[in-house]
Amino acid sequence: xxxxxxxxxxxxxxxxxxxxxxxxxxxxxxxxxxxxxxxxxxxxxxxxxxxxxxxxxxxxxxxxxxxxxxxxxxxxxxxxxxxxxxxxxxxxxxxxxxxxxxxxxxxxxxxxxxxxxxxxxxxxxxxxxxxxxxxxxxxxxxxxxxxxxxxxxxxxxxxxxxxxxxxxxxxxxxxxxxxxxxxxxxxxxxxxxxxxxxxxxxxxxxxxxxxxxxxxxxxxxxxxxxxxxxxxxxxxxxxxxxxxxxxxxxxxxxxxxxxxxxxxxxxxxxxxxxxxxxxxxxxxxxxxxxxxxxxxxxxxxxxxxxxxxxxxxxxxxxxxxxxxxxxxxxxxxxxxxxxxxxxxxxxxxxxxxxxxxxxxxxxxxxxxxxxxxxxxxxxxxxxxxxxxxxxxxxxxxxxxxxxxxx
Amino acid sequence: xxxxxxxxxxxxxxxxxxxxxxxxxxxxxxxxxxxxxxxxxxxxxxxxxxxxxxxxxxxxxxxxxxxxxxxxxxxxxxxxxxxxxxxxxxxxxxxxxxxxxxxxxxxxxxxxxxxxxxxxxxxxxxxxxxxxxxxxxxxxxxxxxxxxxxxxxxxxxxxxxxxxxxxxxxxxxxxxxxxxxxxxxxxxxxxxxxxxxxxxxxxxxxxxxxxxxxxxxxxxxxxxxxxxxxxxxxxxxxxxxxxxxxxxxxxxxxxxxxxxxxx
Numbered sequence: 001x002x003x004x005x006x007x008x009x010x011x012x013x014x015x016x017x018x019x020x021x022x023x024x025x026x027x028x029x030x031x032x033x034x035x036x037x038x039x040x041x042x043x044x045x046x047x048x049x050x051x052x053x054x055x056x057x058x059x060x061x062x063x064x065x066x067x068x069x070x071x072x073x074x075x076x077x078x079x080x081x082x083x084x085x086x087x088x089x090x091x092x093x094x095x096x097x098x099x100x101x102x103x104x105x106x107x108x109x110x111x112x113x114x115x116x117x118x119x120x121x122x123x124x125x126x127x128x129x130x131x132x133x134x135x136x137x138x139x140x141x142x143x144x145x146x147x148x149x150x151x152x153x154x155x156x157x158x159x160x161x162x163x164x165x166x167x168x169x170x171x172x173x174x175x176x177x178x179x180x181x182x183x184x185x186x187x188x189x190x191x192x193x194x195x196x197x198x199x200x201x202x203x204x205x206x207x208x209x210x211x212x213x214x215x216x217x218x219x220x221x222x223x224x225x226x227x228x229x230x231x232x233x234x235x236x237x238x239x240x241x242x243x244x245x246x247x248x249x250x251x252x253x254x255x256x257x258x259x260x261x262x263x264x265x266x267x268x269x270x271x272x273x274x275x276x277x278x279x280x281x282x283x284x285x286x287x288x289x290x291x292x293x294x295x296x297x298x299x300x301x302x303x304x305x306x307x308x309x310x311x312x313x314x315x316x317x318x319x320x321x322x323x324x325x326x327x328x329x330x331x332x333x334x335x336x337x338x339x340x341x342x343x344x345x346x347x348x349x350x351x352x353x354x355x356x357x358x359x360x361x362x363x364x365x366x367x368x369x370x371x372x373x374x375x376x377x378x379x380x381x382x383x384x385x386x387x388x389x390x391x392x393x394x395x396x397x398x399x400x401x402x403x404x405x406x
Numbered sequence: 407x408x409x410x411x412x413x414x415x416x417x418x419x420x421x422x423x424x425x426x427x428x429x430x431x432x433x434x435x436x437x438x439x440x441x442x443x444x445x446x447x448x449x450x451x452x453x454x455x456x457x458x459x460x461x462x463x464x465x466x467x468x469x470x471x472x473x474x475x476x477x478x479x480x481x482x483x484x485x486x487x488x489x490x491x492x493x494x495x496x497x498x499x500x501x502x503x504x505x506x507x508x509x510x511x512x513x514x515x516x517x518x519x520x521x522x523x524x525x526x527x528x529x530x531x532x533x534x535x536x537x538x539x540x541x542x543x544x545x546x547x548x549x550x551x552x553x554x555x556x557x558x559x560x561x562x563x564x565x566x567x568x569x570x571x572x573x574x575x576x577x578x579x580x581x582x583x584x585x586x587x588x589x590x591x592x593x594x595x596x597x598x599x600x601x602x603x604x605x606x607x608x609x610x611x612x613x614x615x616x617x618x619x620x621x622x623x624x625x626x627x628x629x630x631x632x633x634x635x636x637x638x639x640x641x642x643x644x645x646x647x648x649x650x651x652x653x654x655x656x657x658x659x660x661x662x663x664x665x666x667x668x669x
Contacts, residue, residue, distance in 0.1 A: 014664070022578070026577075073510035074509060075667065076663030076664075076666070099426065101430055101434070102426065109422065110426065113416070113422050114416075114511055119422065
């Protein structure tokens with residue numbers, strides 16, 4: 001129960017040169033073809049095993065929503081097939097076709113019926129639905145007076161009132177407020193523990209990385225890459241910056257992690273290392289110690305404005321801290337070809353114990369979207385260990401001065 | 407077969423939708439469902455007062471001052487059912503584009519809901535009309551029940567036609583525009599308001615090509631002349647109705663997938 005198999009899936013829309021060509025095609029006694037096929041999805045193959053959680057990532061128009069619609073059966077594929085076992089609950093768009101003049105309660109019943117539940121089932125689940133949607137008296141008000149967040153909460157509560165074997169969620173969840181997002185993600189996690197297969201489309205990196213086992217990157221209607229959420233997210237970020245003559249390279253590091261390097265290549269990081277207060281190169285540093293991150297950069301062309309940025313990420317790939325020389329107001333102007341630049345960032349390691357990575361970016365401005373000379377994920381790995389402080393938990397070192405009065 | 411199974415699984419949704427659609431019409435009114443009765447009642451009263459009392463219209467060969475009102479009602483009420491099924495049929499997919507695009511469910515439910523709804527509206531109006539016949543002493547007796555098989559034939563014919571128009575209208579919006587005009591001509595080419603006798607002979611011959619003429623005539627036979635309809639005159643509409651339904655289903659099945667892309 002809950003296995004999704006997508007094989008050779010493709011979707012094309014028919015495009016007719018003018019209004020009459022469709023008529024010609026329909027009434028002609030012998031088969032004629034007057035339309036052009038516009039492929040929005042092509043040759044998609046993947047399998048999601050029961051209980052897995054897979055994130056789907058891609059820029060707008062990459063075909064994510066179309067893929068979900070094909071998987072839920074809302075639209076029919078032009079080629080290939082989708083096989084799903086078990087009961088599917090899908091949250092494709094906001095509101096699920098609520099009727100504005102009926103009350104939330106009546107709409108919940110109707111939405112439940114559309115999901116294949118009987119009226120008795122829905123009525124039995126109603127107290128739960130009401131409690132989870134948490135919209136109070138509004139449940140007996142017509143839906144037209146609801147805010148979009150309230151509609152979403154009700155829709156989500158109905159769709160997930162009973163644990164489905166497969167839960168398919170489009171970006172809908174980003175509508176609710178922070179409290180409801182937490183609540184709905186908790187519910188999704190709970191379903192995951194109980195064995196629900198999850199397919200989720202999101203631009204929220206943190207959501208994908210914290211909940212998914214693997215991720216799929218769609219690009220221009222094709223399956224560009226499939227792998228661990230971190231690897232795919234890195235590749236996706238690199239891809240956003242992709243332009244002409246940029247290359248994206250993924251290399252497997254010695255420790256088995258996959259490093260993504262992209263960019264136009266006018267500048268490159270030749271060396272990166274962490275130094276302690278005694279200026280010794282180190283891989284493991286103490287919590288709260290003073291350190292220097294040294295980055296050597298070599299240019300391969302003249303660059304009018306060069307900015308170096310770095311991000312420290314934890315083992316899940318979540319960004320802990322990041323800054324750049326633009327933000328520090330020290331960008332380099334008129335850098336010549338073949339120059340070697342040494343950057344030294346001195347800071348106190350106020351991080352909790354654990355393994356961290358550093359990603360670097362050589363750009364011309366605040367973001368990597370304009371000129372991306374080089375983007376390097378997992379440029380450096382280091383460990384933080386608690387060698388001298390009393391025991392504490394968490395990912396940050398926020399040691400308090402304690403004062404107790406009684 | 408799969409389609410039937412889908413319909414059965416979604417029977418709750420179908421019945422619920424019929425109920426909701428009925429309710430939604432009078433949702434924000436104070437009198438609510440009373441309007442479903444008041445509207446047709448007003449129509450019957452208007453017809454009766456204007457035609458039998460003020461204009462004193464008489465049907466040739468019938469000695470009853472209510473005969474013309476009954477004649478009129480027999481035609482317009484049943485034509486109302488026909489035009490509701492075909493008219494709503496042609497927009498059924500367009501109107502529900504919202505849920506068709508968002509949710510996965512057997513699409514065949516939509517025309518079923520539409521036909522059931524039209525049937526519900528009609529049965530309210532027609533019960534009222536029957537009560538009117540009983541009160542005024544014009545109830546035709548046992549012959550009355552011959553109406554039901556005719557209604558069934560008409561519903562099948564209208565549903566087939568409505569399905570075809572509904573599917574076509576998704577792809578060619580001109581169909582909807584054209585049919586609403588065509589329906590008006592059709593109405594006046596059917597002896598509903600006027601008795602068939604006033605038509606010139608050469609035009610009256612053309613009525614053979616109007617399947618609705620035979621149906622309306624059957625109602626008038628039962629309700630006005632109070633005798634059995636000419637069953638053999640209903641043969642064409644039976645055949646055409648069956649063919650339209652078959653063709654409509656074929657068209658629907660062939661294009662239901664493409665329809666989602668077009669809406």
